[in-house]
Amino acid sequence: MEEWKKYLHQPNPVSELLNDSIIVIDTNVLLAAYQWREVTVNEVLNALQKIKDEKRLRIPLQVIKEFSRNRPHEIQQRMNDLDTLISKMQKEKPLIERVPMLEGKDSLKEIEELRENYNKAVKNYRDGLINLRDHLKELFYNDHFLDKIMELAEGTILLPEQTEQDLEKEAKERFKLKIPPGFKDSSKEENSSGDFIVWSSILQLKSNVVFVSGDKKPDWVYQDSKKKPITARRELVEEFFIKTGRDFAHITPKDFITSLNPAVSEHVKEDLVNYEAINQQNLSKKDKENINKNSFLKMVSERIIFLLEDLCYKNNITIGRSVYDDLASLTEKRIITEKIREEIEYVLKIYNGLDFNILNDFDVGYAIILGEKCIETLTAYRDF
Known part of the structure; x- marks a missing residue:
């Protein structure tokens, strides 16, 4: 040719x-x-x-x-995808805590029964997702x-x-x-x-x-x-x-x-x-720098919240009204240290402050680094 x-x-x-x-x-x-x-x-x-x-x-x-x-x-x-889904599942608290003026109403009793059934379904679904996550872990x-x-x-x-x-x-x-x-x-x-x-x-x-x-x-x-x-x-x-x-x-x-x-x-x-x-x-490296830090901090924070709830379940601690209640209970029971509690509270404070657009890249970046460290520690607590 x-x-x-x-x-x-x-x-x-x-x-x-x-x-x-x-x-x-x-x-x-x-x-x-x-x-x-x-x-x-x-x-x-x-x-x-x-x-x-x-x-x-x-x-x-x-x-x-x-x-x-x-x-x-x-x-x-x-596994992280499942954890994110699990972390978004929240039990409904008694309606009387939100609207005290309904106390004694017949309609409240009916709603409370529905709430209890809903919470049971949420727990069963959550337990099922946890089993799926454990199945994925076996793939290693x-x-x-x-x-x-x-x-x-x-x-x-x-x-x-x-x-x-x-x-x-x-x-x-x-x-x-x-x-x-x-x-x-x-x-x-x-x-x-x-x-x-x-x-x-x-x-x-x-x-x-x-x-x-x-x-x-x-x-x-x-x-x-x-x-x-x-x-x-x-x-x-x-x-x-x-x-x-x-x-x-x-x-x-x-x-x-x-x-x-x-x-x-x-x-x-x-x-x-x-x-x-x-x-x-x-x-x-350039692509990583372009990742939205706020979104990544959101993912880190949701992971922390999930791990805290998981620790509560594993140690028979009733889930509180907020993640801060859970932190207090876990610290009181000496499941986590006071130091890790302070670090988690800092990360969540920065995460909650995202909505007010008052944070700089340094605050968010440091919260992400600290949050990833907290995740490693909580995971070790959970698997211990």
């Missing part, structure tokens, strides 16, 4: 490549399982098993490393999905041809020139070279490749006006073709699964689209 023709190569459509190409999966496809319904997880696992049985599945070692590193955070985040030690990934990875791992240090060095040189993929991650504090290391593994393959990934960044794909992936970047298609003489294509998890099984349910399609492919550990 004449040299110039390489730059005008037209790859086959991904719909055709899916039939006989090597399928490479990205880390986000595996991590997303911790956000999907079981039916969706099974659909994806069945698809990957089918591809493996055809000897067409490949998983870069870098993907396994990233999955291993981020999997605990995904489980932890799901007994995870059937992890077992399945180990089976799929057997005999499909793509090992790097260079050392990690050499790959990181090459990645930095490419990032300077904005050569995809990965330059969008160049500011990451951790794993900034991850995408390029995955790409270097893909470049080893001497056949057509379809890369299944939820990554929508413009250093991997072209996007439409709604930020949805259209197709792989021309630079990637071209580099792969020049090196191997073969075609490279990018496909989303949804398009991958629906191409293999057009009859999948709408629930599965919804899951395959609506998941968060980037977690906190993958944010760049």
Whole structure:
């Protein structure tokens, strides 16, 4: 082939490549399982098993490393989601405390019965959520999905041809020139070279490749006006073709699964689209600085309130009218120290002051740091 023709190569459509190409999966496809319904997880696992049985599945070692590193955070985040939900569940106090003038009214007795039934239902629901959270905790030690990934990875791992240090060095040189993929991650504090290391593994393959990934960044794909992936970047298609003489294509998890099984349910399609492919550990330093501190303080404060209520339940302490009553009871019973009580009260004071817009970034930032320390201490008290 004449040299110039390489730059005008037209790859086959991904719909055709899916039939006989090597399928490479990205880390986000595996991590997303911790956000999907079981039916969706099974659909994806069945698809990957089918591809493996055809000897067409490949998983870069870098993907396994990233999955291993981020999997605990995904489980932890799901536990935190439940904790946030639990913390918002409040028992209703007797109406007579709010409206004393209703004392003795027949209608008050009826309302009180309804309140008691409501509180019982809230307790049962709360206990059920706590059981679910404990089930998630067990995934750290007994995870059937992890077992399945180990089976799929057997005999499909793509090992790097260079050392990690050499790959990181090459990645930095490419990032300077904005050569995809990965330059969008160049500011990451951790794993900034991850995408390029995955790409270097893909470049080893001497056949057509379809890369299944939820990554929508413009250093991997072209996007439409709604930020949805259209197709792989021309630079990637071209580099792969020049090196191997073969075609490279990018496909989303949804398009991958629906191409293999057009009859999948709408629930599965919804899951395959609506998941968060980037977690906190993958944010760049600049992105982290741009996170709304007020929202983060709200999350920290809600977590503290939940842990305090949980401590009350575990120590048979009646929940008070306010979180400050709970703090007083826990301190009086010597469940928590006076020092941790003062620190928590400070965090809650700053949190409550957010509504008045009188706080500066330093106050909020310090409250967040102190709040995270309080969460660690309360968690230790709870698990003791």
